Amino acid sequence: MNRLSIVAANWKMNGSLALVNSMVSELNNVTLNENVEVVVCPSFPYLAAFSLASDNVNLSKAFSLGAQNLNEFANGAFTGEVSTSMLQEVGASYVIVGHSERRSIYNESSVLVAHKVKAALSAGLKPILCIGESEDERVAEQTEVVLAAQLQPVIDEIGIENFKNVVIAYEPVWAIGTGKTASPEMAQATHQFIREFIAKVDENVAVKLPLLYGGSVNATNCEELFAQADIDGGLIGGASLKAEEFKIICSAAKGK
Numbered sequence: 001m002n003r004l005s006i007v008a009a010n011w012k013m014n015g016s017l018a019l020v021n022s023m024v025s026e027l028n029n030v031t032l033n034e035n036v037e038v039v040v041c042p043s044f045p046y047l048a049a050f051s052l053a054s055d056n057v058n059l060s061k062a063f064s065l066g067a068q069n070l071n072e073f074a075n076g077a078f079t080g081e082v083s084t085s086m087l088q089e090v091g092a093s094y095v096i097v098g099h100s101e102r103r104s105i106y107n108e109s110s111v112l113v114a115h116k117v118k119a120a121l122s123a124g125l126k127p128i129l130c131i132g133e134s135e136d137e138r139v140a141e142q143t144e145v146v147l148a149a150q151l152q153p154v155i156d157e158i159g160i161e162n163f164k165n166v167v168i169a170y171e172p173v174w175a176i177g178t179g180k181t182a183s184p185e186m187a188q189a190t191h192q193f194i195r196e197f198i199a200k201v202d203e204n205v206a207v208k209l210p211l212l213y214g215g216s217v218n219a220t221n222c223e224e225l226f227a228q229a230d231i232d233g234g235l236i237g238g239a240s241l242k243a244e245e246f247k248i249i250c251s252a253a254k255g256k
């Protein structure tokens, strides 16, 4: 099938220059399976340092740099914001968009998320588009409705053909940072729904789309999760800050 698997580290508002340097040298020793890419997304101030440290050790091209957010405008009076060209200039090639923490804490709507996805793509950055339901929504059996409502504005904004440069991360909100991972079967069923949702619009795009799982992935549960037919790696929070554990997770990913 030849579908890329991706393990993406979302450091959130954690980390330090020391972690950047130690992580780069640890990652330099990881053996990845074929067709696997690892993306590290530290906070904005550490992007350039990560780039430089990777260049210094000549880190394999299978390791990429990503940002955790972007502004949808090219430049201007947006204090505290960061543009796509700035991200590119410091070496980022991916950017996380629509993480549930941005949606809930910073009130980012699915329409704004769609604009950010478009801005990322226009600048040649690959968006890692996060979608996921809350615990109440799952209990109310609204998961599929919620996911469809998060995906549709992006499809409308960028057109399905542009999903060939998009990565989707399914992260059930109730599993993020809680230690409550979705069971591999539950995660697989939801990933299958997402792939079929995209396939209804374009089957070729759906087959190649990397679908990552996020939510309390760790060294113990990663193998079983990544073995599921529609799970193409993970978006890793807490466990991505511990080099030894993150290395195990990276090695568990296999291209499909």
Ligand SMILES: O=C[C@H](O)COP(=O)(O)O
Pocket: 010, 099, 171, 175, 176, 177, 178, 179, 214, 215, 216, 217, 235, 236, 237, 238, 239
């Ligand atoms: O972006 C990463 C996710 O929010 C998962 O975080 P976690 O692995 O700490 O649960």
